Amino acid sequence: MQNAFIESFNGRLRDELLNETLFTSLAQARIALGCWRSDYNHT
Numbered sequence: 001m002q003n004a005f006i007e008s009f010n011g012r013l014r015d016e017l018l019n020e021t022l023f024t025s026l027a028q029a030r031i032a033l034g035c036w037r038s039d040y041n042h043t
Contacts, residue, residue: 012040016036017032
């Protein structure tokens, strides 16, 4: 059961953030991921 949640999370992360964003630096990627993760956890 836990694997299904991980696969769902990974799929959403890929579809909603990683495939849509071109990062220019590691700092920008960390900020974008933090914002996305906060939104994911609160909706």
